[in-house]
Amino acid sequence: MLKIAVIPGDGIGPEVVREGLKVLAAAAKAADVKYDTVEYDFGGDRYLASGEVLPKGALEELAQFDAIYLGAVGHPEVAPGILEKELLLAIRFGLDQYVNLRPIKLYPGVWTPIKDKGPEEIDFVVVRENTEDMYVGTGGFTHYGTPQEVATQVAVYTRRGTERVIRYAFELARKRNRKKKLTMVDKSNVLTYGHDLWVRTFAEVGEEYPDIEKDHAYVDATCMWMVKNPEWFDVIVTTNMFGDIITDLGAMVQGGMGIAASGNINPEGVSMFEPIHGSAPKYAGLNKANPMAAICAVQMLLEHVGATEAAERVEKAIADVLASGRIPDLSAGKCPPTSEIGDMVAEAV
Ligand code: NAD
Ligand code: IPM
Ligand code: MN
Numbered sequence: 001m002l003k004i005a006v007i008p009g010d011g012i013g014p015e016v017v018r019e020g021l022k023v024l025a026a027a028a029k030a031a032d033v034k035y036d037t038v039e040y041d042f043g044g045d046r047y048l049a050s051g052e053v054l055p056k057g058a059l060e061e062l063a064q065f066d067a068i069y070l071g072a073v074g075h076p077e078v079a080p081g082i083l084e085k086e087l088l089l090a091i092r093f094g095l096d097q098y099v100n101l102r103p104i105k106l107y108p109g110v111w112t113p114i115k116d117k118g119p120e121e122i123d124f125v126v127v128r129e130n131t132e133d134m135y136v137g138t139g140g141f142t143h144y145g146t147p148q149e150v151a152t153q154v155a156v157y158t159r160r161g162t163e164r165v166i167r168y169a170f171e172l173a174r175k176r177n178r179k180k181k182l183t184m185v186d187k188s189n190v191l192t193y194g195h196d197l198w199v200r201t202f203a204e205v206g207e208e209y210p211d212i213e214k215d216h217a218y219v220d221a222t223c224m225w226m227v228k229n230p231e232w233f234d235v236i237v238t239t240n241m242f243g244d245i246i247t248d249l250g251a252m253v254q255g256g257m258g259i260a261a262s263g264n265i266n267p268e269g270v271s272m273f274e275p276i277h278g279s280a281p282k283y284a285g286l287n288k289a290n291p292m293a294a295i296c297a298v299q300m301l302l303e304h305v306g307a308t309e310a311a312e313r314v315e316k317a318i319a320d321v322l323a324s325g326r327i328p329d330l331s332a333g334k335c336p337p338t339s340e341i342g343d344m345v346a347e348a349v
Contacts, residue, residue: 002035002305005065009043010083011279012289013071019291019342020069020298023314026349027302031310042087044075053086059094067301068272071294074279085137091272092130097264098161099168100128100243102276104250109323110330112255117230122253124233125176127169128243130264132161135240157194162201168267169237170209179234183215185222185242198239223249247276258290258330261297263304273301283332290335291342292318317348
């Protein structure tokens, strides 16, 4: 019995998760997968009512599941940073989900803003480090609110943290067995301490992977290459902050925020799957958001837990619906209603 924790979260989170669960139910039925879900009300409303983001013991409880399925966090009435750090980052860090896996794949039938590029050219994966960098929350203020104010936000990189995510990316390049190429993206021309550690670690770990071609690109140039020559990429490995930024660009390259999904992976523990978009408050409750990203996250979840047939069915259903032309525009408000897209994919499954 597969045990899945569900955190719908804020804004459009609940409505896209509802569609994801519809597709999960259809796939489980078709592939004969037994599963059980437990829903958690973590998010902005709970925080506003109780003052609490994650209750005591929540991480230990989440650690008991086979996987976690998350919608989105971020509430217009809650100051930025509270839910993001105490809910989303608390789970990523607390469950040591050190890989943030973000596929950038253009499905046939999906519009891309990049002229002359299609599904053949746009198919790569970003492996974003997920537990270090500026995200650790080290820093502070002195002389707060005065003209002399100093603010620091420290980027932390450890040898262990760097090595494990780079090794994961090499393994992935091998497993994908496509171009067998791993591109490290950094800013080692300026961040001469932290990213020097990345460069050295990449070179050392790379010696264990003679079959994988090693490539390097600075993050600024990467933004340019992702638009100009996306076909150069197979697997990218990068730091937490850069990975966050380039995957929103990657989302657009693959058709928009409506379709980009991710997995927060702890290869030895419990992983969490979510669309990469946020709570998009202006679309909340309107049945206008595209649930495809949340559905793609279900596909990644099923694949990760080894429900291969169910995952394949979802992937094929997503591809079929997209190829059918029934969703000519993936963007919120222009795509068919949220619930109809869920129905389409569930039926195709
Ligand atoms: P956002 O991703 O919520 O929305 C930005 C825009 O992307 C939307 O206006 C919409 O045009 C598009 N979009 C988002 N989801 C879509 C969908 N399902 N279908 C179609 N289009 C979609 O980013 P934001 O406005 O910068 O942030 C809003 C809140 O979400 C903030 O509180 C932020 O901190 C939070 N956030 C959370 C996550 C997460 O939970 N992983 C990720 C990003 C942002
Ligand atoms: C994402 C989001 C998060 C991040 C925020 C909400 C903490 O932007 O999942 O990409 O920066 O990782
Ligand atoms: Mn982001």
